[in-house]
Amino acid sequence: MVVLRALGWLLVLATAVIGVYEIAEYIDNGDQSLTALGELWLKVHSSSLNAMQAFVQRELHEDIWTSTFQPVLVQPALYLFGGTALFCLIVGYIFRRSAEEAPGQRRRRRRR
Numbered sequence: 001m002v003v004l005r006a007l008g009w010l011l012v013l014a015t016a017v018i019g020v021y022e023i024a025e026y027i028d029n030g031d032q033s034l035t036a037l038g039e040l041w042l043k044v045h046s047s048s049l050n051a052m053q054a055f056v057q058r059e060l061h062e063d064i065w066t067s068t069f070q071p072v073l074v075q076p077a078l079y080l081f082g083g084t085a086l087f088c089l090i091v092g093y094i095f096r097r098s099a100e101e102a103p104g105q106r107r108r109r110r111r112r
Contacts, residue, residue, distance in 0.1 A: 001095040008088030015081040022078060037080055038073030 018040070025031055041049045056065045072080070 001092040004088050005092035005096070008085050008092055011081050011085030011088060015078060015085055018078050018081055034076035034078055036074050037077040038070075040077045041073070 018035070022034060025035070038049070053065060053069075056069060
């Protein structure tokens with residue numbers, strides 16, 4: 001599960017960047033509220049957010065946008081990225097250990 005662990009570490013990096021952004025916002029404005037994912041997405045690339053909304057509402061269904069996407073987009077980006085990173089890393093390392101300890105497999109010796 002190298003891909004899952006790599007994704008987890010990229011999300012840790014994104015979480016750190018968002019954390020620095022939140023600290024900078026606090027220093028500049030004194031605002032202690034965390035930035036929502038939708039607000040952050042709007043600041044970074046607003047046209048893709050609008051395109052995603054239009055696609056989901058037109059091609060899938062309007063209720064999918066309001067019942068699935070909107071609740072996620074109002075959550076703090078720091079928590080979403082951090083929680084997803086933690087999940088990916090834990091699952092990636094669990095699968096790594098279970099593959100290493102699988103019965104019937106020969107263990108490779110490490111060279112020193």
